[in-house]
Amino acid sequence: xxxxxxxxxxxxxxxxxxxxxxxxxxxxxxxxxxxxxxxxxxxxxxxxxxxxxxxxxxxxxxxxxxxxxxxxxxxxxxxxxxxxxxxxxxxxxxxxxxxxxxxxxxxxxxxxxxxxxxxxxxxxxxxxxxxxxxxxxxxxxxxxxxxxxxxxxxxxxxxxxxxxxxxxxxxxxxxxxxxxxxxxxxxxxxxxxxxxxxxxxxx
Numbered sequence: 548x549x550x551x552x553x554x555x556x557x558x559x560x561x562x563x564x565x566x567x568x569x570x571x572x573x574x575x576x577x578x579x580x581x582x583x584x585x586x587x588x589x590x591x592x593x594x595x596x597x598x599x600x601x602x603x604x605x606x607x608x609x610x611x612x613x614x615x616x617x618x619x620x621x622x623x624x625x626x627x628x629x630x631x632x633x634x635x636x637x638x639x640x641x642x643x644x645x646x647x648x649x650x651x652x653x654x655x656x657x658x659x660x661x662x663x664x665x666x667x668x669x670x671x672x673x674x675x676x677x678x679x680x681x682x683x684x685x686x687x688x689x690x691x692x693x694x695x696x697x698x699x700x701x702x703x704x705x706x707x708x709x710x711x712x713x714x715x716x717x718x719x720x721x722x723x724x725x726x727x728x729x730x731x732x733x734x735x736x737x738x739x740x741x742x743x744x745x746x747x748x749x750x
């Protein structure tokens with residue numbers, strides 16, 4: 548379906564992808580302008596629709612491209628030998644913030660795209676989320692938890708805590724210049740929450 552686009556030289560592909568990610572990420576699907584995309588990519592509108600039949604197909608391609616790229620980088624860096632779920636989630640938070648710092652437009656795009664029903668219907672979003680969830684919890688040592696703790700509920704509290712912290716920091720990072728991002732400081736600020744969770748759930 549995307550063979551014409553994928554046959555382009557990498558530099559031209561990246562220009563189009565970056566321009567489209569920025570436009571969709573900032574404005575969302577409905578308000579995104581293909582005129583702005585082609586202007587910033589340095590190509591004609593006819594050429595864009597030569598590669599992608601319409602705006603919706605471009606949106607679907609960008610979503611699949613972005614999720615695959617993010618998952619490859621994320622799990623390529625993650626230490627799945629770490630058995631402590633709290634330490635593993637520290638890794639996850641650091642990796643997510645590093646990816647957000649590296650690809651801010653891509654994060655904005657994915658956040659907007661997953662609200663679109665056509666994206667949910669025409670991609671393997673559900674399967675991707677389930678696969679990622681399985682990898683995150685694969686090999687966790689549940690013997691670290693206190694006897695009598697409902698582990699599934701405890702894990703949900705841990706997930707909510709780290710997700711909330713990560714989302715808050717992503718919003719804070721949007722207010723800063725990219726050179727001001729201090730991932731180590733952000734992860735250090737997470738320590739009091741980790742200790743609370745450890746005291747509540749671990750032996």
